Amino acid sequence: MPRDELPSLLLLPFPPDPLSRSLLNTAYRPSITAALSRLKRPNGASKLTVAVECPILHGQFLRSKTLSWTEAQALVAGIYTIISVVSAQLGIGTEIDGGPNSVDATVVLIDHNRNKRFTEDFRPAIETNNTTVIDLATFASAYHPWNYIFHVRSEVGLQFYQTYLKLAEGRQTLLQEQLIPVEGGITMNVVPQGNIPRPTPARTPGVPVVCLGGTFDYLHPGHKLLLTAAALLLKVPRKDDANMQPCTYIIGITGDELLKNKKYAEFVQSWETRARNVILFLSRILELSERGWKDTQQPQRVEERDGDVKAWFRDGTILVHCVRIQDPFGPTITVENVDALVVSGETRSGGKAVNDKRAEQGWKTLEVFEVDVLDAEDVLEEKESTKTEDNFSAKISSSAIRQQRALARPGTKI
Template sequence: MKHDALPSLLLLPFPPDPLSRSSLDAAYRPSLTATLSKLRRPTGASKLVVAVACPVLHGQFRWSKTLSWPQAQKLVAGVYGLVSVVCAQLGIGTEVDGGPGSVDSTVVLIDHDRSRHFAADFRPAIEPNNTTVVDLPTFASAYHPWASIFHVRSELGLEVYQSYLRFAEGKQTLLHEQLIPVEGGLTMNLAQADASELPAQTSTYPVVCLGGTFDYLHPGHKLLLAAGALLLQVPRKDTSSRPCRYIIGITGDDMLRSKKFADYVQSWEVRARNVLLFLSQVLELSDRGWKKGTTAQVEEQDGDFRATFREGTIQVQCVRIQDAFGPTITVEDIEALVVSGETRSGGQAVNEKRAERGWRTLEVFEVDVLDADEITDEPSKTESFASKISSTTIRQQRAQAAARTKI
């Protein structure tokens, strides 16, 4: 993989506690602004992985980890929201394949407990658990090489950075100019909660479903896809258990012909491939890192693209949908449905249809809607497309750019 095609890494230290959109803004905006400014290239697009170190998982044993989904998605939404705000202010495109000057950013949570001590001779290895979140040693083992590594110039930032470098030793030869310190913000110290104070832990599911258009894959889409992945119950690879299934309904081309700037809607095949490419960055683990490439090995049939990750323990299926229900009323063993703020009513309609069939209803999980406006303390639940990151806006921009070239 060419150096220009490699992603860069921004290591963000522990999030503020208590967590709010305004406290995240104070903690992370300076680091994101500095990093995104440096990655903006007039001659091409850049890629960035934003890794947030935090003790997101709980459980004594590796194969019995749990997380609080509301808390985890709130953190991911907050960081994607900040990325969107900063990019809007700097005039940086955020979609996949956004062209020159764009930065395609992916947010991942890295389970890291400051109180965990490693022996002096500890050698990190890839040790996935029953969730899609991995710990810092596993992340360091599986994600490399990087074009640049950005780290926060603060006490907590340096602590995470030094731990990462120790775990990543031998994975990549790094030059001094590839290690870039950036300014940190103001972060409240983490409160050390005991087990009785932990937020309620969320059940995970063997089959999770969501749907959308996924046109010009942008931070709002990435949040939805990442939040759904957090609900997957990943089986052990050394058992006979079936892989967990992540079913993604993607709106068919015919249903989008009435969209604004419909001539610039990407084809279903392009949208499905971009979904699988994004999820490969979130789900796949290999000791060869990025050298293996993040392009998923996809089985493509008409309206049905499939890929497997983590040695066959996770199966992702993108299916073409031609109505509001898609696979939720054709696949009985779906257990969880992920919706966004503007599609919450669809969850109720789906469960009514399933009840008519005598099927069990789905657990419905709602993610925040990202606003490209300034950060407030409350997550947006707006039904309006005007204030959130929008594929319509991206299509409009492309239409306007095309019109200018004809003048």
């Protein structure tokens, strides 16, 4: 694979504490801006993996890890918001396969404590836990090779970068031009009054079966947030368990017939393309292999039928099942064995409707998890607001992306 077709990596050090969109913006926006500016190419698309250092998992043993879902998805949402705002300002497309001047960014949370030390004889290896969040050594083992590696020019940024390079040693021969320092923002860690520690956020037990639905047309940061947030709820089983059943991630994708009345419907991607892009994106955060991108561009096993795609990841411990839906409920009222439903702010009412239907059928109701929205107002200063907010909406709206496609076709009337 040519080097400019490889993804690039941006290493972001520990986030601010307490976590807020404005503090995230102050800490990370300069670094994200520098990376996106460098990767914008008029003759092609680029990919970027944004890896965020944070000791996010809790639990003494590898196979009993938990995390605060609310805290984790808020961090992912905040970073995708900054990516979308910066992309709007720089005229960068954000969707998968966006073409020239686009950057397809993926946010990955890395469970790493900056105080952890690795001995000289340490060798990184893939060592998964029962969540979809991985440690730094596993990330270094599975995510490679890179086009560029961007690292933050600060004490904590340099420490994270040097630890990563030590763990990734031998995975790729890097030229000096591929290692790019970027400016970091100000990261604030506010000590509570009286030095009383903040309460630990409530931990969220993983579940075997998670479900969500959407159109996933021109898969963009809003979709990526939703898909990532739901994946964070999965309880991944041990592959060496004799009675192992994979955790299941059911994704209802709206059928083509239901989208005929959408604005610029002729530019809606086919169901098969939308399902393929969902699987492609999830492969970046679910699949792990010491061979890097050679093995992780596609899942290890795929079964496809009309309106139904199954893909297995991590040695068969994770099953992603994309199904065509023709109504607002989809598999939530046809598959009884579902534990959790993930919704966005726009589909909040759908969660109640699903549980009402399930109750009518005598089934258990689902625990509903609502993902934060991407909102430019949270990170914009007053002088930036109007134009950037309009562009921001265009970058994260499927209908606006379809409109851009329509405008690009000669002779199209809008």
